[in-house]
Amino acid sequence: MDRRRDITRIPTIHDLRVKFCYICQEEELFNAPNDPPRAWTHPCTCTLVAHESCLLRWIQTSQADAARAANAMKCPQCGTKYELISNRPQILRLLGLMNRILHRTGRIVTLFGVAGMVG
Numbered sequence: 001m002d003r004r005r006d007i008t009r010i011p012t013i014h015d016l017r018v019k020f021c022y023i024c025q026e027e028e029l030f031n032a033p034n035d036p037p038r039a040w041t042h043p044c045t046c047t048l049v050a051h052e053s054c055l056l057r058w059i060q061t062s063q064a065d066a067a068r069a070a071n072a073m074k075c076p077q078c079g080t081k082y083e084l085i086s087n088r089p090q091i092l093r094l095l096g097l098m099n100r101i102l103h104r105t106g107r108i109v110t111l112f113g114v115a116g117m118v119g
Contacts, residue, residue, distance in 0.1 A: 023054040044080035
């Protein structure tokens with residue numbers, strides 16, 4: 001076995017003996033996993049780990065609060081920006097795009113409607 005290759009391997013979430021969610025404070029031991037199992041994530045380069053669902057909920061509630069929104073997509077410990085990757089099917093992506101277009105179009109139509117009524 002080549003020791004140099006083993007030393008340079010970057011540890012993953014699965015290498016941890018104890019996982020501690022910094023958001024909900026729940027702990028999971030290597031030899032006693034939760035039942036049912038919960039998805040864990042290590043989204044940055046520091047030591048913080050979290051349940052995937054806790055992190056997504058934390059980001060969502062942070063974005064809803066104007067005072068916290070600027071830091072919603074950053075690690076609170078090291079400041080690394082989070083990058084969310086979605087596995088949504090193509091049809092859902094298309095529907096999301098159409099929703100954004102209709103939302104913007106609706107604002108423009110409303111603006112012109114109000115301007116037409118006033119002027």
